[in-house]
Amino acid sequence: MNRYEQVVSEKLERLRSQKKFNLLAIESSCDETAASVLTSEREVRSMAVHTQIPLHQRYGGVVPEIASRSHVERIGGVVRYALEDAKMSMEDIDAVAVTCGPGLVGALLVGVSYAKGLAFARQLPLIGVNHIAGHIAANYISHKELEPPFVCLVASGGHSHIVEVGDYSQFRLIGCTRDDAAGEAFDKVARVLGLPYPGGPHLEKLALSGDENAFSLHAGFNAKPILDFSFSGLKTAVINLMHNAEQTGRELNKADVAASFQRAVVDTLVTKSVNAAMEAGHGKLVLAGGVSANTVLRNRLRVAAEAKGIAFYCPEMKYCTDNAAMIGCAGYYGLLGGQSSSLNLNANPALAL
Ligand code: KG4
Numbered sequence: 001m002n003r004y005e006q007v008v009s010e011k012l013e014r015l016r017s018q019k020k021f022n023l024l025a026i027e028s029s030c031d032e033t034a035a036s037v038l039t040s041e042r043e044v045r046s047m048a049v050h051t052q053i054p055l056h057q058r059y060g061g062v063v064p065e066i067a068s069r070s071h072v073e074r075i076g077g078v079v080r081y082a083l084e085d086a087k088m089s090m091e092d093i094d095a096v097a098v099t100c101g102p103g104l105v106g107a108l109l110v111g112v113s114y115a116k117g118l119a120f121a122r123q124l125p126l127i128g129v130n131h132i133a134g135h136i137a138a139n140y141i142s143h144k145e146l147e148p149p150f151v152c153l154v155a156s157g158g159h160s161h162i163v164e165v166g167d168y169s170q171f172r173l174i175g176c177t178r179d180d181a182a183g184e185a186f187d188k189v190a191r192v193l194g195l196p197y198p199g200g201p202h203l204e205k206l207a208l209s210g211d212e213n214a215f216s217l218h219a220g221f222n223a224k225p226i227l228d229f230s231f232s233g234l235k236t237a238v239i240n241l242m243h244n245a246e247q248t249g250r251e252l253n254k255a256d257v258a259a260s261f262q263r264a265v266v267d268t269l270v271t272k273s274v275n276a277a278m279e280a281g282h283g284k285l286v287l288a289g290g291v292s293a294n295t296v297l298r299n300r301l302r303v304a305a306e307a308k309g310i311a312f313y314c315p316e317m318k319y320c321t322d323n324a325a326m327i328g329c330a331g332y333y334g335l336l337g338g339q340s341s342s343l344n345l346n347a348n349p350a351l352a353l
Pocket residue numbers: 030155156157158159182183184186187198199200201204289290291292293294295320321322
């Protein structure tokens with residue numbers, strides 16, 4: 001054991017016995033640089049997010065090199081802001097949590113290196129957090145009474161999973177997309193409709209004035225009893241619809257296309273996740289990930305779950321898309337549950353749950 005490991009193992013023992021401590025969390029897996037201070041598992045004292053959306057918008061998607069550079073420029077300021085807003089300094093921080101995957105490797109490395117630097121300089125315990133586990137944990141912050149086990153639908157820009165959450169750090173994948181993630185499909189279809197990046201929220205807004213039954217669109221495996229989904233055929237169907245209309249000079253109502261596409265995505269997500277929740281039998285269905293900000297999905301999932309006697313949970317809007325509070329919550333439970341990371345922690349772009 002080197003000096004750092006010795007100091008940190010004693011600190012960890014103390015923190016675990018006192019149960020309440022101050023944790024600084026950092027998130028930089030994609031296009032948001034975020035930091036947050038938590039004073040217990042579910043108490044968020046401050047939260048700072050710098051979004052890079054305006055930097056990537058002109059390219060229609062996230063440019064990894066631009067993302068990494070922006071994280072480098074912003075991370076110091078974002079951490080400082082989170083500490084100031086919490087009325088704390090690094091002296092008050094007892095542990096550091098950081099997203100170590102999955103995500104863009106260059107972007108992840110900025111957060112991981114920064115967190116390791118802080119942990120070493122201050123001789124603090126460190127924990128690497130899985131980004132998907134973070135999205136799931138966002139629900140613990142919003143619902144103080146929510147406890148595992150439950151089934152969770154995680155729908156974000158990079159992932160669409162149905163997960164059985166057995167305990168705070170115990171996950172079993174029971175379904176996933178075979179191709180595009182739900183958010184990715186929203187973004188790609190939005191692009192074809194001429195909407196800016198990230199397309200999800202813009203498409204949802206456009207769909208408000210459309211007829212969701214105007215076009216007969218369906219996601220893959222929709223009628224099959226398996227819990228996996230597929231969105232790439234649906235995306236191609238929308239692209240073909242738009243191209244055919246263009247070639248024949250027919251004017252398509254874009255709001256109708258947006259609403260019909262959204263209905264197709266929501267239909268399949270609702271059917272599969274409610275089926276999964278019924279099969280698992282925990283009586284709870286949880287929604288997480290960036291797409292959980294979609295109001296149609298939130299509402300339909302709630303109605304469908306409650307019709308089957310299943311309690312439904314989704315995060316408050318501010319915790320739906322990428323943030324560091326959710327990473328802090330997952331990290332807190334990890335530390336209390338006996339986990340921690342060494343200074344060899346590395347970014348893993350394909351980290352599994
Ligand atoms: O979780 P997140 O912030 O980043 C990843 O981990 O990927 O999710 C971002 C994704 C994007 O694809 C975005 O278009 C989608 O979430 N999203 C939405 C909405 N808000 C964000 N999709 C549909 N409707 C929304 N309101």
